[in-house]
Structures are given as C-alpha cells and as structure tokens.
Amino acid sequence: MNRGKNICKVLKDVRRKVARENDIPLEIPECTFDGECRGTCPRCEAEVRYLEQELRRRKTLGKAVTIAGIALSSMVAAGCSPKQTPGEPILPQNTPVEETAVAKTDTVPNDTLPKKEEPDEVQYNGGIEVLLGFFVDPSEPADAGKKDSIPYTNFSFGGIDEEVGPDTAAFKNTIEMIDEPSDEWDK
C-alpha cells in the first residue's frame, strides 16, 4: 500500500471514530482510486467538514460532544505508538545504554500555557469552542468543504529517521515536490 493510501486509512479511521462516538451517521465507501495520492481528497475533506457541521449541530442541541483524544488508538494501530522508538537502534542489546522508548508526552497543564487571547471580534482560538465556531452553516450542503480549499504546500520531507540529503556540494534536490506550488502562494 503506498504512503498516501496509508495516510488515508489512518485519517479515515479517525473520522469513523469521531462519527461513532458522537452518533453521527457517516458511511465511508471504499476508495477505488488506484495510484499515488496525498492521503486526502475532496471527498475526504468534505467528510471532515460534514463532521464539523454535525458536531456543531449537536452542540447547539445541547448534546455532549466528544473529540479530544478519541482516536489515539488509531495512532497505535498505525504503528505510531507513543511507546515505540521512532529511530532504528544501532547499539547492540548488551550495551549499558538502553534504548529508551519514547514515552507518551503528557499534555502541558493549561495553567502553564498562555491564556487564549480574548478577541475583540470572533476569531478562532483553538479548542472545542473554536472547532464548533468554525463550522459551516448547517443549512449548507455537505460538500461545502470543497469550496474551503485552503492552499497549502505539499512538500515531501523525509522522516526524521529516513534518508538525508546527499553531500550538499553535489546537491540537486532532496525535497520531492508532490504538487507544484499554488498561485495562492503569492497572495
């Protein structure tokens, strides 16, 4: 399975979990695209917009909304367990230095972080409230996400334990461009 398909599989699982935990009907058909992809597509993006819209609706109706951390198991299933060491160990097992697993990072207590800025007008300041405020109008169609095309650069950086660039004296280009830069860049 190519990298894009792997990413898509993980993100799809996250969407399913969010939908299930919040009683949101969401049927995700099997993707029939055969080839390299980025791990997302207009349909995937529209599903996210739909979920956001439904979460907002439930919040408006006074129902509980569950998002934070509900898809941590998706990360474990994807082989990204917080207890796994990302790099390949190079030291033999009998050395006195032990390979230390990357322990899960505790969330920084809120009181150690700067408080959210109180805006003069409505802004998106992060967190559940912001997520709900970010939603499209519930009366808009489910594919409204298609018009929310925010340009972004899709560089392919190597993973931190993957291949590095060659000697810079003979360097050509170690950054694989998946997409050509968008004209939106210049705005």
Add this chain to the structure above:
Amino acid sequence: MAAPFIGVARHRIGIDGDGVTTLAAFHGCPLHCRYCLNPSCLGPSETCRTLTPEQLYQEVLIDQLYFLATGGGVCFGGGEPLLRPEFIRRFRELCGPDWQLTVETSLNVPAENLETVIPAVNVYIVDIKDLDNSVYQSYTGKSNEQVWTNLQHLLQAVGSDRIVVRLPLIPEYNTEEAVKQSAVRLREAGFTRIDCFQYKLLK
C-alpha cells in the same frame, strides 16, 4: 511578524510527535550541515511563502479535528524554528492550549530565544548531531557550546519527559562508540528520551 516558510506539510503521522501533525518548516538556519535534509532553508528566501502567525493558523485550522482527536497539532521545523520564537509564542496564543506544539530544533540558538518559547511548546525534538565539539563543528560549521547550555536549561525548565534527544550515527563523522558515549553522558545528565538512529545517505 511574518516569517518565510519553505513548506507546510499536512497529515504527518508518527514523524513529528504524537498524533496527526502538520509540519511548518521555517526558512533560515544557523547551521550548515553537510547532509542537510532541507537545504532550501539556506537558499534565497525570496521564493519562500511568507506567513504571519494568523495566516498560518488559518491555514492549518483545516485539520483541527484530527489534531484534537489524535492528540496532534503543529510541529515547527525547518530550518531552525527557534530563530522565530516570537512567531511560535504568538501562534500558541492563537491556537490555545489544546493543540500539541512541537519544535524540531538544533538548540543552537541564543538562550533568550529558548526562554521565549518554553511556555508555548509541548515537546522538543533535539537533534544534537554529536556531543563532541570537534565532530559537531566539522559537520555543521558551528560550535555546539550553546547547545549543551540550552539542553541543560531546558531539562531544568520542562523536565525530561518533554525532550526527545536524537543522536545520529553520521557516516564519515562519528562512530557507534561515540554515539554510545554521548548517550551515556545524556543519561547521566538526566535525559530519559534518547533516540539513537542512523543517517542514510541518498545515492
């Protein structure tokens, strides 16, 4: 407070910390590593995207659902993200406390830069190359004296759980034994999350 970026990459999984993350890579770096993964960070900045913290926040907001559901967020890399401490501090004000903010840094920056971001960043991924200054200087073109100073200060400020120290085996520069000695020294200093790995040169 705009800054040049060499790229913003979505949907990174298991590479830049926990959960689904978006990597925001700054242009500019104080080092000149021979096997730099992103050498465009040292090239001309005129071709880079320039974003304010507000613009970057609006751009990455598209993946907030994934950030919250998976404990992910934004990873600042580059280049050297700690050359833009005020940008990161401002970004934290915008995104609030629920997003995980990570920096991938060499820590070879002025102490005041690190001090600025400490209240804003959750996890620090530090590639220290090698603790031996002669090896470090040969590979990067700069002394590592400030790195060790910053590492010790960071350990005292945030604790070992929030610091991942990456120790690479760099072909033609260090050896397995040297990496092992560096790891021992770091363990003795109190660091608990040490990632030993190997650079693999592209053919």
